[in-house]
Amino acid sequence: MPTISKENYLKAVFLYNNRGGEQMAGTTLIANELNISKAAISDMTRRLAEEGLLTYEKYKGMHLTPKGQSLALQVIRKHRLWESFLHKVLKMSWSEVHVEAERLEHHTSDYLIDKIDDYLGNPQYDPHGSPIPDAKGEMPPDRPLxxxxxxxxxxxxxxxxxxxxxxxxxxxxxxxxxxxxxxxxxxxxxxxxxxxxxxxxxxxxxxxxxxxxxxxxxxxxxx
Amino acid sequence: MPTISKENYLKAVFLYNNRGGEQMAGTTLIANELNISKAAISDMTRRLAEEGLLTYEKYKGMHLTPKGQSLALQVIRKHRLWESFLHKVLKMSWSEVHVEAERLEHHTSDYLIDKIDDYLGNPQYDPHGSPIPDAKGEMPPDRPLxxxxxxxxxxxxxxxxxxxxxxxxxxxxxxxxxxxxxxxxxxxxxxxxxxxxxxxxxxxxxxxxxxxxxxxxxxxxxx
DNA sequence: CAAATAAGTTAAGTTTGCTTAACTTTGTAG
DNA sequence: CTACAAAGTTAAGCAAACTTAACTTATTTG
The missing domain is CATH 2.30.30.90 (Ferrous iron transport protein A (FeoA))
Incomplete structure (x- = not known):
């Protein structure tokens, strides 16, 4: 079970590498995304590679293994379900839900998030329109945006x-x-x-x- | 703003010192409560005293300042409201809610917990029957248990x-x-x-x- | 009341996740 | 194609929150 820092790192790499562009995530990019020094990211890259969560070549980009990807998807699932929950149930505004979800996503068991998923009726998209992975990490079908x-x-x-x-x-x-x-x-x-x-x-x-x-x-x- | 460790420490001291008995919380007791070594507790005691969250005499007991007490009450409030929420809204069982609340209590803004409080209709007691402090840290009136x-x-x-x-x-x-x-x-x-x-x-x-x-x-x- | 035991403290060391500074590699612009 | 900027890495160091081991103080009890 990864730490908060590792979850954030995996999430950032996943989101960048799956954003639709060609280029792979790099040290500087992730560093800016997470507001952390390049050195810290470089370090983390090595450690996560040792753990088998990603592969990388020095001075080249990095990319998640299936194991790393699966963890990233779980974090993204938790984030987006929390956003949905806060917005739909607690009536919190668009501008408020992100910050809260950013913390809660790291402190929610799989069991709890499944309960929330069911309570919401297994929504496919969060309040921003982003797709929500299901419990197995499957994304809903692509829409032609x-x-x-x-x-x-x-x-x-x-x-x-x-x-x-x-x-x-x-x-x-x-x-x-x-x-x-x-x-x-x-x-x-x-x-x-x-x-x-x-x-x-x-x-x-x-x-x-x-x-x-x-x-x-x-x-x-x-x- | 205290860390998770400090919040847990303050909560444990508060709960012990307000349990109704005479004796003040001691190093060993809190250590057992939090499953942490006595040395770590002793250290933390000194640091929290420096921060003005508690007072203590070496080799004697410790007791929270108003500031420390207020922080402890906020954590307890979050814990009990989360338990209430998980139980009443998500229909989680008595045996499940505690573990989840133990994590969530440290990652919930005052703003969010107030929303949850309102959503639940400002309950006075949690699913175990423990009193829930209000946003100002006030406990509901005592009942003759x-x-x-x-x-x-x-x-x-x-x-x-x-x-x-x-x-x-x-x-x-x-x-x-x-x-x-x-x-x-x-x-x-x-x-x-x-x-x-x-x-x-x-x-x-x-x-x-x-x-x-x-x-x-x-x-x-x-x- | 002294000796044993329990409680509490101090010291030294560890891990995680950062930092800054110095260095190396890569890519690019003239 | 070389030199320089950008990207990436390595090294050294720090703070928080722990650990164990050795020590000190307090309490209990025969």
Missing amino acids: LPLASAEVDGAYQIAHVHDRDPQMMNYLSRIGLVLNSKIKVLEKFDFDGCIHIELNGQPTLLSEKIVEQIKVIPIEYV | LPLASAEVDGAYQIAHVHDRDPQMMNYLSRIGLVLNSKIKVLEKFDFDGCIHIELNGQPTLLSEKIVEQIKVIPIEYV
């Missing part, structure tokens, strides 16, 4: 994922009524500054480039 | 507190239907071995001395 920036003018979409880049931003989005699964229509796209004008709950709303970048959508089928 | 061993034959009582001495015992009690607030009638007391024969849910039931010792009751007023 589209960056909001690539949405077409006059298209109708549903908010499918909002990246938690900043509590203030998350608060702002809640305030203007933009939540997960909100239905929107793209009114106009401004290429010169990246802003997008949408219709949200009947209101015309302008989203800044920074906001647009954090949002992924799914096209709504015409029925 | 009676050790089951002192109950009178033919008397009607309500189970008001069950001490969690062993998971197996807690499971057994659940199985025979003895839960918090169960109503019982004392049928017969066996002084030679400490067993007590009670009526529980219409069934005659025999409780061993060890069980009797863990139970406190309140007399039921005749209406």
